[in-house]
Amino acid sequence: MINAADEALVRDHTVYACVMGSRAFGLATQDSDTDRRGVFLAPTPLFWRFEKPPAHVEGPAPEQFSWELERFCELALRANPNVLECLHSPLVESLDDTGRELLALRGAFLSRLAHGTFVRYALGQRRKLEADVRVHGAPRWKHAMHLLRLLASSRDLLRTGELRIDVGEAREELLAVRRGEVSWPEVERRMNRLAEENDEAAARSPLPPEPDRAAVEDLLVRARQASAGRSPGHCALTPYGDRPTRP
Known part of the structure; x- marks a missing residue:
């Protein structure tokens, strides 16, 4: 269960919040959950203590998960598939000035490192599906669908240099799986x-070999400096309204 301090971090210091999962991928059905992901900026004075703020928080809502900005950036620079896709969700729920900068900078996280991380993640998922087939005679079809989606998304990223997570016209083909x-x-x-x-796409990808770490670090340093000059209870969260919108 989430404690009060962690809940306050998510409630009062979220800089970016979005919907992920099937709804963001364009694969939602009547039974689909709403998976929420977010990034919070822990007040800088909290890092001056022996006990540091958490790198991530689960909750407070069901299917909700948030990363502290520094941890989020670290994972995105390593081309973590889940985190990179979070940056490109078409369903943004809330955003403040730091969140806007983060989204404006999302291209800086993209590099050819994604080839290894996306395909390696997919390979791990495939092994689990193969184990299901051996033990139960069939895979978990929902997971098989998402594996195909991930591989197609990765291929298109490597080909075009842009990450798009909505499956578009591939929806019905994937739902059949x-x-x-x-x-x-x-x-x-x-x-x-x-x-x-x-x-094949990785061999001639327009993506740079490495992400722009310096640009990301500049954002993080400026966010920490600005936070240090604000009161711990400061919150500049700007709701986008009742419905998620595209950034």
């Missing part, structure tokens, strides 16, 4: 093809 209407051998064939296309 989720419903178990596509055989496992066919799903494997698609996975193999997408993995090969990722490798």
Whole structure:
């Protein structure tokens, strides 16, 4: 259960909040949960104590997870798939000035490192699916759908230099996988093809070999400095309204 101090960090110091999961991917069904992700900026004075603020907080709402800005940036610079996709959600719920800077800088996190991290993550998920087939005779089809989605998203990122997470016209094809209407051998064939296309795209990708760490660090330092001059209870969160909107 979340404690009061951590809840206050998320409530009072969130700089960016969005919806992720099936709703952001364009794959939501009637039964889909609403997965919320966010970034909070812990007040700088909290880092002057022996006990530091948390790097992440689960909650307070169900299916809600937030990272402290520094941890979020560290993971994004390493091309963590979940974090990079969070930066590119089409469903933004709230944003303050620091959050706007973070989104404006999201291209600085993108690099050819994504080839290794996305494909490696997909390979780990594929091994779990193969274990399901061996033990239960079938994979978890929802996970198979998302693996195909991730590989296609990674391929397109490497080809174009842009990360788009909404599946668009591929929605019905992917939902057919989720419903178990596509055989496992066919799903494997698609996975193999997408993995090969990722490798081919990486070889001639317009992405830089490394992210722009200096630009990201500049944002973090300025955010810490600004926070140091504010009262601990300061909050500049600007709601986007009742419905999530695109940044």
